[in-house]
Amino acid sequence: MSDPINREHLNEITGGDEEFAQELLVEYLQSTTEIAEELRQQVDSPDCEKIRSLAHSIKGSSLSVGADGISQAAREIEDNARLGSVENLAASFSVIEENLAALRQLYP
Numbered sequence: 001m002s003d004p005i006n007r008e009h010l011n012e013i014t015g016g017d018e019e020f021a022q023e024l025l026v027e028y029l030q031s032t033t034e035i036a037e038e039l040r041q042q043v044d045s046p047d048c049e050k051i052r053s054l055a056h057s058i059k060g061s062s063l064s065v066g067a068d069g070i071s072q073a074a075r076e077i078e079d080n081a082r083l084g085s086v087e088n089l090a091a092s093f094s095v096i097e098e099n100l101a102a103l104r105q106l107y108p
Contacts, residue, residue: 003106004099009066025107028065029100032058036096039077043089051089052081058096070099 014021039054055078062071073095
């Protein structure tokens with residue numbers, strides 16, 4: 001797997017400050033992991049609005065730190081939930097989980 005963070009974007013928003021980037025990513029990982037766990041519990045539920053809301057949160061925070069793969073997968077979940085189509089969310093959710101796991105390896 002390639003780097004789950006768009007380094008160019010991260011450097012742009014942190015001004016190239018590596019310490020700040022590290023702090024930002026650690027905080028991002030903590031909050032996004034919590035939201036992803038809640039989303040995991042909802043993936044098989046019929047509560048499209050809850051799924052959409054959780055995916056929207058993940059999408060926004062991921063976009064802000066340059067976690068493009070996570071943001072894209074969350075957008076797919078959000079779009080499908082908005083349309084009431086929650087049958088095939090597992091593949092997109094797997095992308096989120098894989099990218100979060102890769103980030104945990106890079107930023108323990």
